[in-house]
Amino acid sequence: MKSIFKIVYIVFCIVFTFVSLCSCNAKTGFNENAVKISVAVPQSPSSYPLMYMIKNNSMQDFAVETQLIPYSSNDELNQMAVSNQVHFMIAPITEAIKIYNKGVNVRLLGVTLWGAPYVISSDKFLNDIQDLRDKEIAVSKEGCLPDLILRHILIGNGLNPDINLKITYMNEADISNKLSAGEILYSVSDVNDSASILTYTNYYYFRKDGFDIKKRLSLEEYWYKLTGKPGKKIPIEALIAVGDTIENEEMVMEFLNKFREGTKWINSNTSEMKHIAIEYFPEYEEQEIFESLEYANLKFVSPKESKKDIEEFFNELLKTTSIDIINAKLPDDNFYYK
Template sequence: MKKRKLILTLVIAFTVIFFATACGQKDLIEDERTITMGLLSGPTGMGAAKLMDEGVNLGENAKLEFNLYAAPDQISADIINGTLDIAALPTNLAAVLYNKTDGEVLLGAVNTLGTLYVISKEDAKIESVEDLAGKTIYSSGQGATPEYILRYILENNGIDPDNDVNIRFFQEHAEAASQFAQDLENVVVLPEPFVTSTLIKMDGIETVLDLTIEWEKATQGKSLPMGCIVVSKEFASTYPEALSYILEKYEESIEYVTQNPAQAATLIVQQGILPQEEIAENAIDGSNIVYISAQEAKDSLESYYDVLFKFNPGSIGGEMPDDEFYYSK
């Protein structure tokens, strides 16, 4: 009799556990649907390496796929045509897309702060922005955010970008680095991971200025939000629980990448985000990979957009994004 009672008790217990577990595994998306997330090679995509490796369980009929892109114009085209539901891209491009699509693209979170650095030879004695006066500055990004950031920082340190320094722009980061290698009396502005690869290739050089820190000084403590996650308004409104879960897992992925650079570097290379583990591992710290919700980052984003707008309204799509641009759960 006691044995029968014990068996009955165990059956009931297992039944309760089974149904409790089943209830906990409710499909976040019941429709048969593939959610597509676009990522750029480099710092903007690095934080997703763990997420790409593990995937996300959205439900029996739904799945999350990843597309990797080499250039921002490629990823923006697929956002506009509806191929992508979620994407990691530059914050200024997010504003452009919001304006271009009449509000159909929302900023979900900031995923990358500033990645720009000034490199010089080791004995150049450059300790502040003021020490750049009289120098030739090699850089890429003319007519884009790297130029506007550099000019803003120079101006806020009393340096006229057109008269006190000689800024020479190149089409590619590698070209700017190559020119600097032939002229070590001057300096070069590079983003990660090109900073890391240049430091590995060349002896006798060092990073002398972090433009993210210089930006914070110039803006009274505002951060430099250069990369972000955007989501389609349709996806955000149709599947809010699924989006929250994806963003939660993405934040966990970023935490893993920043706290485990060696292991993360392996994943970054496996996923095709960067080609070499040594560069990936050493570039993680300088890439300023973060997760800051849109609402938390709003003040810094508005400050950043205001600077870009004053240099070139077209750099953010012609007008400042309104409050609806910033996704809120």
Template sequence: MKKSITLLLSIIIGVTTLVGCNQTKEESIVETKDVKVVAPDGLPAISLSKLAKENPHIVKGYKIGYSVEATSDSLSTTVMKEEPDIAVVPSNMAAIAYNKTSNYQILGTVGMGSFYLVSTEDINDFSDLVGKEVGNTGKGLTPDITVHTILKEKNINTEGINFNYVNAMSELVPLMATGKLNTGFVAEPALTGLMMKNKNIKIIKGLNDAWKEVSDSKTGYPQSTLIIKSDFAKENPEFVKAFIEEISNSIKWLNENSKDAGIYAKEFGVSTEPTVIEKSIERSNLKFVKILEMQKEYEDYYQKLYDFEPKTVGGKLPDEGIFYKGE
């Protein structure tokens, strides 16, 4: 009798343990969620570098994968296919993504304007550009539109300026480093690399400061924007709240630890050398600001882009649905 009871208890305990193990495995499978985060090479990727390097467990049950897109075209393609859950993109791309997919919202900005007017010539302000040859990137794209908007607001005739356009910053820097171009609009961290190659380059003015002068913004214009899939945000509010706090703290750390920032960024896959990144951090304007604190700046920025060329924001001004309200 005792043997029968003992055997019965053993069977019950064994079955219970087996069921418990199976439930644990099933719960683990259900709870684990992959999160894809992407950013383009340059400052946007640098802003994510600490998170990518340390990959902290922000919320239990989530596995985050970080990656760098080498070109703006590849970034645009992956976003329009709605592949990343979270991405850092140029601010106008955030508007295009919202208008085209209806499935991305803005969490905030990770970087204000980092473009600077630089020259080896005797230039003191934007008005001195009339009659000069000036290098810039991406004709008709955001950097170009930002420059033209500022010049227009300052009543400077752009027809009197000979713009020399190249496709990328990697093409502009060699021209200015060798003196083939003496004046141009250059962004960090490329600017720091340029100044290391050509000691005669001097900074005339930052576009972010110029934007403050021609608008009501106290912070400047949002250059890089953190976006998130609307459906993902709706289903994972706890994760979103924690991620926002984590990236804010991460960017603050990068500003305070520029040497480590360069090392982290290089390990993440940023093409710029660590020493250049280290020296560029001070002028990079990396800063996380929640969208609820930046909504007016975005509305004004998009309005100016739309007035210049509607295609730059996807053909129409995005409505308020583009702004994430959950945090």
């Protein structure tokens, strides 16, 4: 009798385990082929929604892990895309288009970061772009969007950037040191470098009386005046799908929904976000993270909604910039994920 009960018990356990496994697979779907989702990221606010997603295990139905793979140069980003090292990437909009125009299998999933940079300065009398005439201005990355936008606006306001003023290229650390020491008075950088500069010069350097380094001129406002389109958005960075990832529509849509959710949460919880971001960018100070969020216009906009903004932006910028920045042409409709 005992042996019969023992057999029944064993059968019950086997059936229960089988049902549980089936239930688990039905719920998690993609976990039966457990993968890691890899995302190439710069040190930028566009990466912050991904940190929120990881913290909340947002992609658990599709992957055992979502991992961030930092890159420090556009060449490194290009290599990741060409060799399919990642599923997704956060990229400067110029690089995303350039990679696509090379024939690499990538798609735009949405624009993540918007807006033109500021002129950061200790000059309290700087009130107009014309005040930069005959001045020296430090720029952190030659040929990147902040540099190209600055040059475009200068030209549009009758200033030749190679004649009427001096643009000097230097890294973010040198800009911070020279601004703090008063060796240079003006700078333009991307969101991340600007946050570092403002943090260093205003929080970790002895500030002299009346020596206040801050955002003085919004180049975005001058862009509006130049184009005659107030409020027209300037795309800076984008979320991109790479290679075969594009074919997995269910995963891509879930990723987009969670990324959008993360973006909304961050914009409402900047103080909490800086504690999360510091885990992934430990070399940063919390104040830098906070400055970057204050400085950035972090907003996720779909391909359909951002396509016109992207095309209008480049049609304007290419009036003063070589089309080589996007590898000879604007992308066709296939670039935009549907």
